[in-house]
Amino acid sequence: xxxxxxxxxxxxxxxxxxxxxxxxxxxxxxxxxxxxxxxxxxxxxxxxxxxxxxxxxxxxxxxxxxxxxxxxxxxxxxxxxxxxxxxxxxxxxxxxxxxxxxxxxxxxxxxxxxxxxxxxxxxxxxxxxxxxxxxxxxxxxxxxxxxxxxxxxxxxxxxxxxxxxxxxxxxxxxxxxxxxxxxxxxxxxxxxxxxxxxxxxxxxxxxxxxxxxxxxxxxxxxxxxxxxxxxxxxxxxxxxxxxxxxxxxxxxxxxxxxxxxxxxxxxxxxxxxxxxxxxxxxxxxxxxxxxxxxxxxxxxxxxxxxxxxxxxxxxxxxxxxxxxxxxxxxxxxxxxxxxxxxxxxxxxxxxxxxxxxxxxxxxxxxxxxxxxxxxxxxxxxxxxxxxx
Amino acid sequence: xxxxxxxxxxxxxxxxxxxxxxxxxxxxxxxxxxxxxxxx
Numbered sequence: 001x002x003x004x005x006x007x008x009x010x011x012x013x014x015x016x017x018x019x020x021x022x023x024x025x026x027x028x029x030x031x032x033x034x035x036x037x038x039x040x041x042x043x044x045x046x047x048x049x050x051x052x053x054x055x056x057x058x059x060x061x062x063x064x065x066x067x068x069x070x071x072x073x074x075x076x077x078x079x080x081x082x083x084x085x086x087x088x089x090x091x092x093x094x095x096x097x098x099x100x101x102x103x104x105x106x107x108x109x110x111x112x113x114x115x116x117x118x119x120x121x122x123x124x125x126x127x128x129x130x131x132x133x134x135x136x137x138x139x140x141x142x143x144x145x146x147x148x149x150x151x152x153x154x155x156x157x158x159x160x161x162x163x164x165x166x167x168x169x170x171x172x173x174x175x176x177x178x179x180x181x182x183x184x185x186x187x188x189x190x191x192x193x194x195x196x197x198x199x200x201x202x203x204x205x206x207x208x209x210x211x212x213x214x215x216x217x218x219x220x221x222x223x224x225x226x227x228x229x230x231x232x233x234x235x236x237x238x239x240x241x242x243x244x245x246x247x248x249x250x251x252x253x254x255x256x257x258x259x260x261x262x263x264x265x266x267x268x269x270x271x272x273x274x275x276x277x278x279x280x281x282x283x284x285x286x287x288x289x290x291x292x293x294x295x296x297x298x299x300x301x302x303x304x305x306x307x308x309x310x311x312x313x314x315x316x317x318x319x320x321x322x323x324x325x326x327x328x329x330x331x332x333x334x335x336x337x338x339x340x341x342x343x344x345x346x347x348x349x350x351x352x353x354x355x356x357x358x359x360x361x362x363x364x365x366x367x368x369x370x371x372x373x374x375x376x377x378x379x380x381x382x383x384x385x386x387x388x
Numbered sequence: 389x390x391x392x393x394x395x396x397x398x399x400x401x402x403x404x405x406x407x408x409x410x411x412x413x414x415x416x417x418x419x420x421x422x423x424x425x426x427x428x
Contacts (some may be wrong), residue, residue, distance in 0.1 A: 009392060012419050056411055080425060080428065081421070083425060083426070084428075087426075100428055124396065124428070126423065127395045127396045127399065128394045128395050128396055131395045131426065132394075132395060134426075135426075138395050138398065140392070140396070141392040141393040141395070141398065142390050142393075143390065143393060143394060144400055145393070145395075145398055146401060146402075147391070149395075149398050149399070150402065150404055150405070152422070152426075153402055153406070153422060156418070156421070156422040156425065157418065159425075160418065160421065194427045194428075217396070223424075226423075229416070229417060230417055230420050230421055230424075239397070281398060
């Protein structure tokens with residue numbers, strides 16, 4: 001890394017690190033959360049950049065020469081489609097603007113009868129029972145299966161390489177840190193997202209709660225062990241991104257029993273091993289804020305999609321660093337003045353005392369998620385105004 | 389007659405096939421990441 005870029009990069013990382021520790025940096029860091037927004041801003045298509053990762057980098061280079069940012073939250077599920085194509089699976093996910101999203105009902109291949117097998121050995125169940133159901137080509141276990149797996153491996157290696165190159169160039173050439181080093185989930189969220197779907201999981205909690213609890217526990221340990229192998233050296237200034245899904249759909253009484261213990265267990269395992277964890281509170285978590293007092297001490301961050309961020313900071317700012325605040329709806333439809341007024345109010349309410357990172361309330365996906373002129377004006381304002 | 393293998397065995401074969409391309413730890417890490425991504 002060039003020494004001038006190294007200086008810029010280090011300044012930005014240090015700024016975030018202080019905020020992560022709920023301390024006060026020189027000014028409020030600006031985090032950008034996007035997937036294909038910069039690509040479309042540069043007049044490119046998802047299809048084009050996913051075929052040519054260098055174009056993706058060029059989109060970052062142009063966008064962030066025009067809009068000031070201190071860091072990017074992560075990259076999203078880029079370049080993952082060819083892996084599924086190699087295994088002839090086109091039914092369990094939906095491709096939205098080049099990004100893979102799972103389809104709730106049709107992607108859940110686990111039956112109620114499979115619970116005991118999953119509980120006994122999650123790794124064995126996933127490989128030998130779940131994957132053959134999800135990827136029919138693996139069911140026969142013959143040469144055709146082996147060839148498909150080989151193609152998927154090659155596609156995965158290409159995907160991984162493209163991700164690493166984009167991260168490397170963005171950090172080392174542009175001096176912009178990309179924070180998420182890996183993505184993890186809690187046991188209950190894995191059961192919801194990958195195995196049972198929303199309808200299945202709500203039924204299971206009501207009808208077979210003990211199996212749900214045992215499976216959540218087994219998956220919690222299984223996935224954390226894998227994640228600590230994959231990302232085995234925790235670094236200051238980077239985090240494990242943990243999106244939270246099921247929790248906010250449960251009644252507080254159920255939340256306490258079926259979700260909170262697993263979330264706390266994950267946080268304890270990661271923070272004890274010196275990892276920084278960024279919780280992405282999808283949906284509205286206002287009714288659950290009182291439970292945050294049970295979180296362990298450590299570098300825990302929270303991105304909030306909904307709720308009054310000022311009240312959230314007052315209530316849980318002593319436990320976690322708060323990220324978010326700027327509504328993308330305002331950036332899309334408001335005037336420049338309205339956006340700056342909103343940003344000023346957010347900074348005035350959330351910045352005092354540190355432990356706050358300015359960002360949008362949701363990830364910028366399509367170009368409609370935020371008007372370029374408004375984003376640029378807001379970031380310029382926060383850069384100048386939000387100094388400690 | 390062709391041997392029918394479990395997916396776990398297919399992954400072991402995959403590891404053996406690629407073991408000379410990188411150190412064992414890196415290969416294990418890539419396979420772990422791949423398995424996780426296939427859950428999506």
